[in-house]
Amino acid sequence: MNTHFLYLFGHLRLLEQQHALVSLNKTGIGLIGSPRHNQWYTQAILHSQHHCELKSVCVLESPLPSASYFICQKRKIEQLIENDAVDTVIVTSVCSDELLKFIIQATIHSGKNILLNNVPNYGTNEFNDLLKLAKQNDANICQSNVLLFSNQYDKVKAILSNKSIPDSGLLRLSAHRQIDQNDPLSKAKLRSLIAEKVTLLLNSLPDFKFDTSSVQYSRPLSNIEAGDVLIINLKNNDGFLVSFELFFNTGNVSDKLSLKQHHHDLQFENFLMFNNQNSIIDENSLMIKQLDYFILSLHKINKIRVTTQLLLVNQMTESILTQLKLSKFI
Structure with a gap:
């Protein structure tokens, strides 16, 4: 009986250590997008706290036809990407191609991973340069639809x-x-x-x-x-x-x-x-499945990159x- 107890105790200690390791290796998420889309992903992250946690949120303001608008938004984006607690960026909703490309370039240049819900409008040479930079910095670029x-x-x-x-x-x-x-x-x-x-x-x-x-x-x-x-x-x-x-x-x-x-x-x-x-985001929501798939892919040897x-x-x-x-x- 004592032997059985010691076995169970040792097994529980191992599980505890593994859980602590997972907790230490949680992915730090930064969200960039509209208030509504950021809110949905905030809910999704709460359901995936076992392997990720929200570290920063950048809310992009309603667009204005001025250069100062883009300068202001880019400063906010840079602050989030430069946050050491953020190692992965999720672009929840960004329709401006200028801002979207800026986010991708800045994130990959910092060696951080990125999940895109929008499709950036890249030409062939621009796209190849991006993939080359991502490979050099060992960064994931994933674009998907829920x-x-x-x-x-x-x-x-x-x-x-x-x-x-x-x-x-x-x-x-x-x-x-x-x-x-x-x-x-x-x-x-x-x-x-x-x-x-x-x-x-x-x-x-x-x-x-x-x-x-x-x-x-x-x-x-x-x-x-x-x-x-x-x-x-x-x-x-x-x-x-x-x-x-x-x-x-x-x-x-x-x-x-x-x-x-x-x-x-x-x-x-x-x-x-x-x-x-x-709608209420629950464990069956497609957004959570998208998030979990992306986070788990970060731990694989072969990086998932846009094709x-x-x-x-x-x-x-x-x-x-x-x-x-x-x-x-x-």
Whole structure:
């Protein structure tokens, strides 16, 4: 009995030491983005305290068309990145490409890791220089969308990768977002939103290329009102149709994905805000799964870094924006 007791006591001491080690190695998180998005990630971090903790928050103010605005925001960003307690930065929501690239460059230059929710608009040379710097400084650059961490998304991706299923079908990628027509960054927000959807599309169908496209909308971006919609249809030569359906100023912030192909009919939705009421982040929230995956990847030998698919995302996004200009939406 004494031997059994000593074994249990020793085992408990080992667990205690391991727990202390994990606690000491917690990842220090710094958040950069809008107040609302920072709040959601603050909740997510509280659910992941076993391996990370919040050290600093940088709230970016509503954009103003002035150089002083960007100078002020960059100073706040630098203060967070220079904080020794922060070893990982999460960009919760930054639509300004200038600020987004500044955050990425400053973070990687400091040898810290970064998780992006937005898609930076890099050219090939600029992108290659960034990857080279990240490798030199042993830093992670991860860009992802929370929907990628849904079990339903995995099912959709598996169906689309099944070559025995007919190519024709319909993939709908919907979103509800808030865009102010007087916001000088409204076009940047639109680009960011479209790039998000293109990222999901190319993660599902890496080889997708559209041959025809069409655009429908309620009102141009400059005159947008609550409840307005923008629909972008992309079809390839096999007859597979992708539809981006963007709803503006409905009071909701959500993303929805649905697939109709052959005898399959799948759909799922991720709500972050419904009728101006924030959703409660719990252990099943996709944001927590995204956060946990990223934090755990930091301890792997092979660093997870953005791939050249980012360039393909930007190329397709620019093609779509060109169509929106021709259609006089922007």
